[in-house]
């Protein structure tokens with residue numbers, strides 16, 4: 329196994345030529361396609377990733393070098409493969425250190441130092457397809473050794489996220505939303521996805537929830553969700569699965585809880601939710617948030 333621009337170029341040219349061969353082979357019959365495909369899959373020196381997939385990756389779509397590390401985005405030449413389907417690998421010398429199946433590609437800050445370690449990071453985004461499911465982001469610090477960074481996945485699987493430096497200290501926060509209540513009380517479109525911020529903990533090398541440190545992010549949602557909650561008092565809200573307007577009130581309650589103001593949250597629940605199961609509703613909210621990796625209290 330080697331690293332080198334010339335070899336890499338040869339690889340790409342060879343894969344392209346095999347792709348052309350495959351296209352021609354389509355005219356010649358399925359048996360010939362199978363032979364050509366197995367040739368592509370077996371190219372040993374490039375380390376084509378072996379994944380349990382109906383669409384084995386067979387071509388390098390993009391390659392990046394971050395220091396000594398080589399990151400490749402692989403795609404399948406099978407036309408039946410979903411358009412977003414990729415496999416991402418990270419190699420150091422001859423060693424394959426990371427192989428993420430069902431990737432969609434690299435995060436836009438890949439190659440930058442997002443955690444302040446002094447080494448670049450690689451960010452791999454994945455999406456498993458299907459209705460609303462499932463987004464995940466994988467982060468590694470490319471130091472002398474590759475170090476995984478723990479980043480909790482979307483609780484309901486429906487929300488992607490992005491790295492943003494919210495406080496200007498050159499360490500990036502992860503901004504996303506918490507979809508823990510998706511489908512709980514009403515349809516997906518009506519379910520809340522409250523803004524959530526995870527901040528980097530360099531000691532633990534992990535992202536941990538700390539939305540309450542960014543109350544300014546909740547000002548606009550609180551204003552909008554208050555207007556929405558008010559509709560319940562005039563009969564203008566939408567009834568959920570159980571005939572109550574839980575999905576009209578819950579977003580506002582969550583805005584306050586996430587922003588670190590539980591008193592305002594429970595006041596809002598009392599003001600806008602006038603049904604007899606209010607205490608049970610509150611207990612459910614507290615139980616769900618207690619189990620959410622995206623929620624924390626000050």
Ligand SMILES: [Ca+2]
Pocket residue numbers: 440441442443444445446447448449469470
């Ligand atoms: Ca870093």
Ligand SMILES: [Ca+2]
Pocket residue numbers: 492493494495496497498499500501
């Ligand atoms: Ca920051």
